[in-house]
Amino acid sequence: MDNQYDLIIVGAGPSGLWAAEKAASAKLKVLVLDRKQEIGPPKRCAEGLGLGWFKRLGLKPNKEWAVQPIYGATLIAPSGKSIQMRTKKVAGYVLERKVFEKHLAIAAAKKGAKIIVKANVENCERKNGIVEVTVNEYTEIKKYTAPLIMAADGVDSRVARMLGKNTANKPYDMDSGFQYEMTNLNTKHYEEKDLNMYFGTEISPRGYLWIFPKRKATANVGIGISAMQEKTAKHYLDKFIEANPKIFENASIIEVNAGAIPVGGFLEDLTSDNLLVVGDAGHMTDPIHGGGIGIAMEGGAIAVETAIKAHKAKNYSHEFLQQFTKEWFERRGNQLKKRLKARLLLEKLSDADFNYLAESLTVEDCLKIAGGEMNGKEKIMLFGKKLMQRPGLIAILSKYL
Ligand SMILES: Cc1cc2nc3c(=O)[nH]c(=O)nc-3n(C[C@H](O)[C@H](O)[C@H](O)COP(=O)(O)OP(=O)(O)OC[C@H]3O[C@@H](n4cnc5c(N)ncnc54)[C@H](O)[C@@H]3O)c2cc1C
Structure with missing residues (x-):
């Protein structure tokens, strides 16, 4: 009996943990499995989260994880000319995601969700309308069952594929991200209250390079570029650091992060029998800037609404679960599709166009x-x-x- 759940969530990132709290609050018996040995690290993220997401999700910034208030953005054209868009009020935060995710996990567990780390899901198989999940837990093989599985297992999701749903993204719709968390930066040469974003085909092809301040003289310094580039994201980031000694001369790297970012190629159907796909696994990110924390959490919460209905109706069929796809596109996906169009436009701009924009x-x-x-x-x-x-x-x- 202990191994039977109403909902098994694979992945304890923002989407899975937020969904777990919502589902457990609705009295579903929830299991969350994550292959990592600790909730949170390693982060694959620049940790920026706009204030709009705090409001939408009903999140209160907490100094333990909302470590750096941000007041706006400074966009830097290839010529070096910058455009500053700053407000007097806080416009968002840079998070300490490792701590943020632990807080999400604690909140979910408090509502009754069971969380197991160092639990790698190796297989999912449908058996008489129920899914049997095979987990390698501290090298011991264990089996859990539930009528409904939520694939919240991130960009390299395999869980949906285990249940016969192909969620692979095309290389064109992927960005490759690379980042250093750096300290002892020279704060005179970037904006400590803003997200600093550098554009240009030489600096960051089809993407942008960022300095997201985290603490005094410490920041996430990273880059996202088209995954189809010949040279790596690391190559472009290192080149930028070398070219900007004023900022980086005395800096040290205190963490290295790398990861892929889905930036388009939305999944037209986020479900199949006994399956809901959320977050990066469901390609739920903003195609312009690649941000996905808030979208993943919102997606997880919308999926739970369908999970609760499915539980009440005892109906876990593809047909029934499709209401999740419909809801998600109505509330978020269609808007993101429009933003994809804008991204496709931005892709066409040359360095001279960016410079022109900054001047005008x-x-x-x-x-x-x-x-x-x-x-x-x-x-x-x-x-x-x-x-x-x-x-x-x-x-x-x-x-x-
Ligand atoms: C370089 C970079 C910078 C970014 N910067 C930002 C930013 O500034 N702001 C922003 O909003 N977004 C940013 N993003 C995107 C953001 O990180 C993701 O959108 C977000 O993490 C998605 O959350 P998720 O819960 O869907 O997946 P994830 O956070 O990836 O969580 C998935 C979890 O599933 C687990 N898992 C996977 N497979 C298995 C398995 N078989 N068994 C058990 N567990 C499994 C993993 O261990 C992981 O913990 C960035 C991404 C990258 C790569």
Whole structure:
């Protein structure tokens, strides 16, 4: 009996842990399995989370894990010219994700979810309407069963595939991320209150390079580039560090992180019999900046709404579970699809276009963008209008706007 659950969640990242808390709160018997020996590390993340996500998810920033308040963004064009979009109020936080995830785990366990670490899911098999999960737990093979499995196992998800659902992403829709957490940076040469983002085809092809401040003189310094590039993300990051001694001359690396980021290629169906797929495993990330913490958590919570209905109806069929896909696209996925279009536009811009944009945006424009007066569409329109004035770009822009 102890090995039987209502819901088994594979993966104790933000999506799985948030879903576990919601499901356990609704009195589902929940098991969370993670192959890591500790919830949290190693992080594969720059740890930025916008204030909007705190509000949407009902999260209260806690100094233990919301370690650095952020007031805006500084975007740096290939020419070095920067555009600062800053507000007087806190616009988000850089997290200490290792601690954040432990907090999520504690909250889920408090509601009654059972969490097991060092538990690698090796197989999932349907048997008479129930799924049998084979787990290598501290080198011992154990079996657990549930009528419903949530694949929250991240970007290199295998769990959905174990149940016959192919969730693989095309290389074109993947970014390759690489990051150093660095300390003893020279704070005079980057904005300590902003997310610093560097653009340009030489600096970061089809992506951006970031300095996300974490503590005094300490930051996540990383890069996300198209996974189809010949040279590695590490190559571009090291080149940038070498080219900017003013910032990095006396710095030390205190952590190395690497990971893939799905940036498009949404899964049109997030379910099959006995299966819900969430978070990075379900390609739930923002195609423009690759952020996925908030989206993964929201996706996990939406999936739980369907899990609760399935539990009540004792119906775990693909047909029944499909309401999750519908809900997710209505509440988030369709908006992300529009953002994918904007990303495809950004991909077409040359370094000269980025430089032009940085030159042509006025301080007033930046204040409007940062001040919360504009919604996402209005911001894109503003950028679009500026670029429209640039010969050669009109054809590309009219296609996307
Ligand atoms: C370099 C980089 C920078 C990023 N920066 C940001 C950022 O600043 N802000 C932001 O919002 N997002 C960022 N992201 C994206 C963000 O990290 C992900 O979207 C987020 O972690 C997705 O959460 P998740 O719960 O879906 O998956 P994950 O956090 O990947 O968790 C999946 C879990 O599943 C476990 N697992 C996998 N397979 C098995 C198995 N077979 N058995 C048991 N356990 C298993 C793993 O151990 C892991 O703990 C970044 C990503 C990268 C790579």
